Amino acid sequence: MSQSSQSSQSSVINNEYEWCKQCQINFLTENFTKWTSENEIIDDFIQETQLNVDEYDNVLFEWILYNQFNVKEISKSDSTPVYSVIWEK
Numbered sequence: 001m002s003q004s005s006q007s008s009q010s011s012v013i014n015n016e017y018e019w020c021k022q023c024q025i026n027f028l029t030e031n032f033t034k035w036t037s038e039n040e041i042i043d044d045f046i047q048e049t050q051l052n053v054d055e056y057d058n059v060l061f062e063w064i065l066y067n068q069f070n071v072k073e074i075s076k077s078d079s080t081p082v083y084s085v086i087w088e089k
């Protein structure tokens with residue numbers, strides 16, 4: 001993020017993590033058109049939490065497409081399957 005030229009002078013820049021609030025928000029906003037849960041309420045909720053990011057260590061919600069998960073059934077007992085799910089970006 002620090003390499004972007006989009007920083008405004010009012011940005012909060014964390015040098016230790018090279019994190020810039022305005023660049024982070026710009027990046028997330030640009031991506032608003034690149035994902036959707038296909039549910040407007042959920043999309044609005046995720047976008048609102050992203051726009052409210054304030055520190056580099058804030059929790060951020062993202063919408064992850066199912067096909068980005070590597071899902072494996074790891075056991076089945078009493079007909080209840082247990083799955084391992086790894087997010088492969």
Ligand SMILES: [Zn+2]
Nearest residue numbers: 006007020023
């Ligand atoms: Zn910046």
